[in-house]
Amino acid sequence: MFESAELGHKISKAVYTKELPVLREALLDTQLELIKAASFPVIILLGGVDGAGRGETVNLLNEWMDPRHIETHGMGDPTEEEQQRPEMWRFWQALPPKGKIGMFLGSWYTAPILDRVKGKIKSEAFDHSMENIARFEKMLTDEGALVLKFWMHLSKAKQEVRLKTLEKSTKTRWRVSSRDWAHFKLYDKFRKVSERAISQTSTAESPWIIVEGEDPHYRSLTVGKVILEALRKRIAENNVDAKHKTHVAPLLPAIDNLHILQRLNLNLKIEKKKYEALLEKYQGKLNLLMRHPQLKDVSVVIVFEGNDAAGKGGSIRRVTQALDARYYQVIPVASPTEEERAQPFLWRFWRRLPRRGRVTIFDRSWYGRVLVERVEGFCSSYDWMRAYGEINDFEEQLIDSNTILFKFWLSISNEEQLRRFEERQNTGFKRFKITDEDWRNRKKWSEYEQAVCDMVDRTSNTHAPWTLVEANDKYYARIKILKTLCERLEAQLGE
């Protein structure tokens, strides 16, 4: 969930100084249009980790736009007056009217998240709060509001550094309270609860946008650009029915061209000899684990996704070699059949779910919805945006019913893909593996990259994490996959 926001995004001062005036002018112009039309309100939530620059961002936005038409709400603890009404009363009082922007530093998320982190409420009550919030926000978007939710994130290490740096200078020491340090101690809990909140309330109409908060230039430009793009789209769509309003897509603009896939070290390699030894080791281990008596009560689902020619087939074979043929099934996922097209998109995966004690391997999967269908425009942005939530719901049901779920993304470089395509083209017995479609997809490399990053950010979570596999070297990829399988199985079986 926070993968893309822990990469160390950074914008140099030179770039920032160059881009800022353009952004500011565009923001101001667009705000003027918003004010003039006064046809919808804009609600901006800034949640996230302490010290990730929420306050600074709000100040900047007030500087960049006309502050007379922005209402900023700190929303600390409720006043005595507010305590006398339903909890949501004070937020209703603070809603911006059409044409205005309301910014919320604390919001309807604050109390349930803190209460859960501090153990004051149970997970059921927390989930119930999130459901109520989702309904409240659906009402807001149905009523025409543009709701933008930013989650300013810092990794644990970065948050510690930041708090310490602030404390060092007498000028900034006042900004660090003992409350900040108390919160820091709860970082891991806070992260887990936030992950749940974000995944339960990210909808097609109002998804969370997670922004790395460390570098002020990066986070300011990012928030500014997302707001600008969303405002522009929404103003252009003004005559469209409320149900068709803006979906914030692409979810995160490529501000500094840094993303999770880039961070993979695709040069990782294993020599053939060592590979053969490791292969034997992990296949043996996997075979043993799969015969563990506890596994009779558990289902295993393994998802393989990856670039074309990334080596999914070969990897799957190395896994199945370790399995008992009676207990596994490999499902190659191509275009849906006519029967499957007559059903909701998840139907063809539901029907393939393994019973207890069995393994199902999906060679491509339900993620096609947010990859190929998104990029090729086979479904509307509303459809693939809602798919993240639907997929999370689906996978939660798998996990709740005792399924161990693995999700592998096999990543190769653009150059390596070209090399493999050409090799396939030039080798008679491999030629069947390469089609015109592969070449067409290749032309949309960066759109696929964006889709993969959004997919990982929006569907990776503690119980169903994505494993990104550096796959330029097939040996390395296969061993990483086998090792991941063994390690998580061991952990789950309590070995």
Added chain:
Amino acid sequence: MFESAELGHKISKAVYTKELPVLREALLDTQLELIKAASFPVIILLGGVDGAGRGETVNLLNEWMDPRHIETHGMGDPTEEEQQRPEMWRFWQALPPKGKIGMFLGSWYTAPILDRVKGKIKSEAFDHSMENIARFEKMLTDEGALVLKFWMHLSKAKQEVRLKTLEKSTKTRWRVSSRDWAHFKLYDKFRKVSERAISQTSTAESPWIIVEGEDPHYRSLTVGKVILEALRKRIAENNVDAKHKTHVAPLLPAIDNLHILQRLNLNLKIEKKKYEALLEKYQGKLNLLMRHPQLKDVSVVIVFEGNDAAGKGGSIRRVTQALDARYYQVIPVASPTEEERAQPFLWRFWRRLPRRGRVTIFDRSWYGRVLVERVEGFCSSYDWMRAYGEINDFEEQLIDSNTILFKFWLSISNEEQLRRFEERQNTGFKRFKITDEDWRNRKKWSEYEQAVCDMVDRTSNTHAPWTLVEANDKYYARIKILKTLCERLEAQLGE
């Protein structure tokens, strides 16, 4: 919630025999169009009380339409095969493809409702199930399915009679099991849990349709006509985007012209002398109750709705005469101001909510959304359909935060309204009370009636019931209102 389904709806055999062939032919024709287009699936759920004719209805529908394109699912307890997968797996297996109709006698509601009635799960877990179901059904409708949910209802007395009647005849005795009687003992719990389920999962896209199950002619014609109308609308809308698909409106067709308002005895009267005595009695009582120390921690909200000229103003005055002027406020609700139009429709009511120890009386209210705005077309059917859920959410927040909520509908007959309008027109000092708009509204009498019935059915529940007030006689109405206030306050304050 079940108000309209406890009226004793009945269709004579003559009418039934006349209408049936027309309905059957239309249903069959429409089904053929559905099969031919094969552009969406139809999912029909039949839930409700035992003995309310669910099974019979499914059999009839199979008779009336082409059963080769209908899949009927009994959905008893999960098989061993099904237990090995996530709970929803067996329902996914049973989903009808595009062009087909899937009928579910047991459904995803069955287990959570029974578990809750039997106390196996807590209310939080039950609510969570309902939320999951709401998300699942939203996915279905987003994917294009037409989802029709019928709740076949019998009052407690009627259910008992029905079970006993079945038991009397040797021909039908087999149909009553000890399980049926065991369920009957839980009737009140079942009713309460069902009410919650229905209110949590009635959305604009797939609202529950509550059908009185006693008379077979009535219930069969009703279900048949709702299905026919929904199919026709949806086929006609086929080229419209999925988000704009059918909203089942009007929610219940007027099959037998019997509705809750008709059942009111508008002749109820109180003589002037007696009225004056009772007025003094109840005003005194109300005044005492309002000074009860417990009331310092409670807010009171009183909603007055009713036909034009039904006497809302006079009734409100009789209430406020009993209150301490420092502690109450009367909010007359007319068209929204410009400021209010710039906000979600509930905003102008949220801002008026009383603090603890105070009383707010709304002379007209948030129900305008599902009354005048619906009938006059000031908002789309999607907007007023979603408003029922939004209003229920809103009122739940009031109640959860210690508010006692009263909702009065003042009902007068068409003739009495005419008499009052003419009197106003002809009396100088009353003339200001009658406008062209009143005369225009009067022309839409039956549309308003339908809207009022839907409103009561969809927003009356244990914690926030509607009180229907027979208001042809002003004295009677005022006393009923004062008495209702006193009695519920007494009950809530534990007097």
